[in-house]
Amino acid sequence: MQKITPDDIRYADLAQKRFNKRFQGQPHYIFLPTTTQEVIEALQYAVDHRLRPVVRSGGHCLEGFVSDPSAQVLIDTSLMTSLSFDELKGAFAIEAGVTVGEMYRRLFLNWGVVLPAGEHPGIGVGGHILGGAFGFLCREYGLAADYLFAVEVVTVNAAGKALSTIATRQPGDPHHELWWAHTGAGGGNFGIVTRYWVRNPQAVGSDPFTALPKAPSSIITFRIGWEWKDFDETSFAHLVRNFGTWAGQNSAPDSRFTPLCSFLFLNHRNLGKIEMKGLATGPLAAQLIGEHLDAVATPIKLPFTKQLEESGWLRFALNPFPELFQPGSDSAQIKVKDAFFRNPLTDAQIATAWQYLTANATIGGGLAFATYGGKVNEHPVDATASAQRDSIMDVACNAGWIDPQAAAPSLDWVRNFYKDLFADTGGVPIPCEQTDGAMINHPDTDLSSPLWNQSGVPWYSLYYKQHYPRLQQVKADYDPLNIFHHALSIKAAK
Numbered sequence: 001m002q003k004i005t006p007d008d009i010r011y012a013d014l015a016q017k018r019f020n021k022r023f024q025g026q027p028h029y030i031f032l033p034t035t036t037q038e039v040i041e042a043l044q045y046a047v048d049h050r051l052r053p054v055v056r057s058g059g060h061c062l063e064g065f066v067s068d069p070s071a072q073v074l075i076d077t078s079l080m081t082s083l084s085f086d087e088l089k090g091a092f093a094i095e096a097g098v099t100v101g102e103m104y105r106r107l108f109l110n111w112g113v114v115l116p117a118g119e120h121p122g123i124g125v126g127g128h129i130l131g132g133a134f135g136f137l138c139r140e141y142g143l144a145a146d147y148l149f150a151v152e153v154v155t156v157n158a159a160g161k162a163l164s165t166i167a168t169r170q171p172g173d174p175h176h177e178l179w180w181a182h183t184g185a186g187g188g189n190f191g192i193v194t195r196y197w198v199r200n201p202q203a204v205g206s207d208p209f210t211a212l213p214k215a216p217s218s219i220i221t222f223r224i225g226w227e228w229k230d231f232d233e234t235s236f237a238h239l240v241r242n243f244g245t246w247a248g249q250n251s252a253p254d255s256r257f258t259p260l261c262s263f264l265f266l267n268h269r270n271l272g273k274i275e276m277k278g279l280a281t282g283p284l285a286a287q288l289i290g291e292h293l294d295a296v297a298t299p300i301k302l303p304f305t306k307q308l309e310e311s312g313w314l315r316f317a318l319n320p321f322p323e324l325f326q327p328g329s330d331s332a333q334i335k336v337k338d339a340f341f342r343n344p345l346t347d348a349q350i351a352t353a354w355q356y357l358t359a360n361a362t363i364g365g366g367l368a369f370a371t372y373g374g375k376v377n378e379h380p381v382d383a384t385a386s387a388q389r390d391s392i393m394d395v396a397c398n399a400g401w402i403d404p405q406a407a408a409p410s411l412d413w414v415r416n417f418y419k420d421l422f423a424d425t426g427g428v429p430i431p432c433e434q435t436d437g438a439m440i441n442h443p444d445t446d447l448s449s450p451l452w453n454q455s456g457v458p459w460y461s462l463y464y465k466q467h468y469p470r471l472q473q474v475k476a477d478y479d480p481l482n483i484f485h486h487a488l489s490i491k492a493a494k
């Protein structure tokens with residue numbers, strides 16, 4: 001296998017981060033393995049030469065875990081793109097370099113099925129599924145990690161030897177804990193995932209057409225837009241309250257609204273618009289959307305634009321809400337600060353949101369709400385490593401910029417916004433009656449900083465809650481030399 005060095009024509013392209021240009025790595029070598037054996041060889045090379053390896057699949061990490069100047073060997077799985085049905089396991093085998101969009105495409109065109117996963121088609125499954133992975137269909141079908149049957153991981157043992165292991169959900173599997181850790185611990189912790197096998201836990205036999213949920217036969221999307229200038233603090237609060245109340249009332253696993261997902265984008269006022277977008281599947285899609293908008297948007301009594309569109313699932317999934325990722329967004333730098341909510345925002349939090357979103361500043365950012373729950377909340381907490389199983393919304397303060405001059409004010413704004421939103425709990429969404437920590441697929445290194453997290457609850461409890469000691473044991477067993485580490489990686493049990 002070739003080692004790509006800085007003098008290679010491919011190096012500059014490969015060394016650059018694919019999404020979120022806030023970070024830049026400078027690895028000595030880049031490997032592009034095409035098989036598990038080549039991953040083993042690349043990793044062994046790094047270990048033998050005492051070079052720090054990192055792994056990348058889709059390049060959509062929100063922090064600098066891969067594009068880290070101290071990383072010396074970059075192992076990029078993006079040429080590992082096979083997706084097939086494994087009859088012996090009765091599960092789809094998906095290699096780490098397959099992107100979410102390509103996975104949707106192949107599963108749909110070959111078998112008419114879907115793995116509920118993330119929203120952006122460019123995300124790599126390699127760094128995605130092992131972080132839980134929520135998306136447009138999670139209220140209806142759960143997280144991608146809920147379907148994980150087995151995972152192949154290349155790790156380094158205490159003797160410094162790289163080796164591959166297949167770990168399965170089967171209770172008697174000696175590597176069951178390694179499987180479990182890959183249902184929510186996030187990327188870059190234990191080793192390099194080369195392949196996932198996914199199937200519905202209830203599926204029997206080896207029929208690919210029933211091994212995963214059927215893809216929606218069609219969907220209806222909705223887009224609602226208000227002029228920011230029409231809002232005052234009262235109508236703003238009314239809208240935020242309505243969205244939270246609706247999510248609180250309609251996010252149980254047996255809710256008839258599980259086929260609907262909805263987003264509220266409270267953009268900064270200088271961006272001109274407040275928006276809602278979402279989709280519903282199935283024969284009642286139009287009715288569900290109508291009822292949702294009647295509960296959340298209509299009572300505000302402000303004029304809004306409304307666009308409904310019927311689409312095939314695949315057409316939508318390959319280019320969902322294209323206005324969210326406009327040309328140029330690939331060059332952007334972004335900061336995302338995530339929080340799970342079990343209950344709606346308080347009046348004080350809504351007032352904080354109003355203050356930051358109307359602040360006299362040129363900010364490209366806002367506060368985004370995504371409905372959560374539904375079938376995600378059907379699973380017992382210990383069944384997977386994804387610990388948050390009774391939330392109703394995932395909420396994120398975010399900021400994006402292209403001009404380097406905008407970095408400091410944007411970061412300052414988004415960090416203080418989040419800190420003030422959770423002022424009553426030390427600046428972070430601690431597990432409590434209202435909030436429940438944050439999502440490891442949306443990592444935020446501020447949570448480990450005493451400047452931004454004054455709650456006394458460590459970052460790992462915000463992400464993993466009671467699962468952290470169990471994950472530490474997996475780390476000790478499978479990465480005893482701590483070959484895989486980053487700013488928020490799991491520390492081995494002593």
Ligand SMILES: Cc1cc2nc3c(=O)[nH]c(=O)nc-3n(C[C@H](O)[C@H](O)[C@H](O)COP(=O)(O)OP(=O)(O)OC[C@H]3O[C@@H](n4cnc5c(N)ncnc54)[C@H](O)[C@@H]3O)c2cc1C
Nearest residue numbers: 056057058059060061118119124126127133134187188193
């Ligand atoms: C635009 C955008 C939209 C997103 N939408 C969603 C969403 O809808 N739902 C959701 O859950 N998340 C979402 N995310 C977050 C996304 O799931 C995570 O950032 C995920 O880790 C990206 O995986 P990747 O392989 O693309 O990224 P990479 O940058 O390649 O890797 C991310 C992390 O995983 C590790 N990793 C990568 N490949 C492997 C591997 N083969 N084995 C072990 N570790 C590996 C890396 O070392 C790194 O720590 C989104 C992110 C972006 C930027």
